[in-house]
Amino acid sequence: MTKRIAFLASDARVAQTAREALVARYGHVAPRDADVVVALGGDGFMLHTLHGTQHLNTPVYGMNRGTIGFLMNAYTETDLMSRLAEAEEEVINPLIMTAMDQSGKKHEALAINEVSLLRAGPQAARLRIGVDGRVRMAELVCDGALLATPAGSTAYNYSAHGPIVPIGADVLALTPIAAFRPRRWRGALLPKRAQVRFEVIEADKRPVIVSADSVAFPDIDWVEIRSEPKVEHRILFDPGHGLEERLISEQFT
Template identity: 50%
Template sequence: MPETHTRLALVASPTDRAQEAESELRNGYDWVEFDRADVVVALGGDGFMLQILHHMLDSGRIRPVYGINLGTVGFLMNRLKSSRPLEERIARARSIAVSPLWMEATTNAGEVLTSWAINEVSLLRETRQTAKLEVVVNGKVRIPELSCDGVLVATPAGSTAYNLSANGPILPLGSNMLALTPISPFRPRRWRGAILPENAEIIFRARESVKRPVLVVADQKEVRDIREVRVRAWPEHQLTLLFDKGKSLDERIFAEQFMV
C-alpha cells in the first residue's frame, strides 16, 4: 500500500470538469512526471481510466492508478469529495489487481492487429445480416455456427459493463474466470453463454465473413472486416487500481448482484 511520501503524477481527461479539477490540484501538491511516479492520479471517467491503463500496457510503464470520478458512471474511480486529504486517501487505499485480455484479430485482407482489453473483447455484425461465428475453446470447436448479433469475452472487472447489459454473469474479482456471452443469439436459441477459466484461449471464426462482415472491439479499439479473433487473459501484465476503503471495485461488483 502506498505511503504518504509516495511520488504522485497527475493526469486529466480533456473535459471541462476534469481540467478545472486539475488546475485546483496542480497547485496543492508536489507532482512529478509520469515516468518518475509511484502512483498515477487520474481525473476523469471510466473511459479515460481505460485510456491510461492501455497507455501503461503499451508502454510497459505500469503504475498503480488512483482514479477520481469526473465523468458519468465512474465504476473504476473514487468519488471526488472527501474529508481526507488526497495523500492520506491514497496512503489508505486498497489495491485491486486486474488482469487484461490480449486480442489478436486477422482481417479478410490477411492483416493481423493486436490490442489489450481491460473490460471486454466484443464481436459485432457490421450490417443488417446476422453474424455467423464458429466458437473454439482450447482448440476444440464448441459451437460450429453461432447465429447472433455478436458475442463477447469479459473479464471480472468488465463483467458489470457491456457483459451485464447482454445478460452475462457477474464475475467476482479474483475468480480467475472469464464470461463468454452471446449478444442477441438466434441459434443455438437456448445458448446463454459460458463461464470459462482464465487460462482458456477462445477463437472466433467468422463464417461467410465477406457476405456477413464482422467487426471486433477491444475496449475502445475497433477492427473491421475480421476473419478470425483470438482472445486470452494475460495475468502476467496485472494492473493495479487503488480504491478508498469500503468503496473498492470488488465490493461494487458484489453489490451489483443485489441491485433490483
Template identity: 50%
Template sequence: MSDFARRALVASNTPPAQAAAADLRDTYDWVPIEEADLIVALGGDGFMLDTLHAMLETRRSVPVFGMNLGTVGFLMNEWRLADLDHRLARAKPFRVSPLTMTATTIAGETRVLPAINEVSLLRETRQTAKLQVTVNDRVVLPELVCDGILAATPAGSTAYNLSANGPILPLGSALVALTPISAFRPRRWRGAILPEKARIGITVLDSEKRPVSAVADQREVRDVAQVDIAIDHLRDLTLMFDPEHALDDRITMEQFVA
C-alpha cells in the first residue's frame, strides 16, 4: 500500500482524460482535494501547469503524480490503470521552485504572479523592444534591442526557452536561464545562466512608443514599465515520477535530441 492513502483525482476536460478518470474512480478510492496528501492529475503538460498553479493560488502544496493523456507529456508519467499503489510507493519526488514576477505597468499598477516554466517579455507591436537588464541591481545590459527576453527555471528550460535557443538546465541545478528572443543589438549576446539567488530586473525603455507585455507562464500583463523576477523557495512544488521516467534524466536527454 502506498504512503499516499488519501488521494485526490483531477482530470482535464478532454475525452481521453475523462474516460481514464472514470476508470480510476471505479478502481480506487479518492478524497476531495482539500483532504488529500497527493493529487493524481490526468492530462497533458498544460493541465499539469494548471494544477500546480491552482496550488500556488491556494498556498496548499501536496505532491502531484501526473499521467499523460495529452500530447507531449514531458511533466507526466505514462498512463496505466493498474498497480497505482505500487507506482506511488516507488515514485521519486522532484522539487520545482517557481519564479515570482513583479510587473509594474506604465499606469503604475503592480501585478505579482508566479511562473513554473518561465517569465517572458514580448513586444506588443511591430516596433522592436528596448530593454535594460539588471542582475542584483547592477546594470548588465544598458540596452537590449529585441523581440523580447525570458527567464526560465530548470523545469521550464525545455519549453519556450529551448525554442528560443536557450540552454537546457538540469533539474536541481539551482540555475535560471536568461534568454533573448530575436536579439538585434547586441547581436552576439546569446543569453546568460544565472544562479537561482540572482534578482533579475528588466526596465522597458521608451515604453510608450515600444510597448511590451510580460507573461508568467500563460498569464499576461500588458504595457509594462518594469519587471522584477526572482525564485521563490517558499512556494516550492513537488512532482512525482516513476523511477524509469525520472524528470532529471528526461531533461538531460533532451540535449541529444536532433
C-alpha cells in the first residue's frame, strides 16, 4: 500500500530543495493525515520534528540534509517507498523536566536527548544533587551537569565525557560538565525510573540556565527530571542502521 507522506524540512536551502524534489515525486499530505513523516535536515531538526509530532503517534523517518545526522538516514530521492517499507522502528521515551525559577514560576518541557544545567555567569555553578528524594551529592562545583537518555548519550553527554548508553538499557547518564569539586567525579548511571533533583546553591549569585533539548529557561532555583514512559517517539531507520548499531559503532570510531 502506498504510504501517505508528510515532508518537513529545516530552513536550510539544501533541505528546502530536497523537499521540493520529494514532494514533486511522491506528493505530500499534512502531518495529521500522514502514515509517516519524513524530516529533512540535521539532528536538531529531527528533534524539533519529533517534539512537534508527538501528539500524532506517527513514525518519523529522517534523511540527512544538515550538518549532523546521527538520528538521520542517508539522503536519496529514488527509492523512498521501498526504504520506508523496509525501515526498522525504534521507540524511545523522553525525559520530562519541571523547573522552578527564582521568581517562583514553574516551567515544564520534554527532552529527547538531555536536560542540561549550565552556569550563566562568570562564577562556577554550585549544585546539590538528589536521587529519589535522597541527597547523593551535597555540592558539585562545576560549569554544569546534564541527564541524558540512551538516545542522547552520544550528543552533548558524550562531548562532556559521559558514557555511551546502549539503546536497550533502562538507565540514564548523569554527567558533570567541567567539574571543579569533586574534581575526579565522572558522573553516574541511574535507573530509568529514577527521579533526579538539582538544587542551585546561591542561585542569585551564581545563576544557572536549564535547557531541555533546545528549550531553555534562565535563573533556575531547582530542577526535577524523570523519564516519561507515557510519551513515545517512533523513529524509523534503514535496516542495519538503527540506534543500537549506531551507538555501538560510535564507540569504535
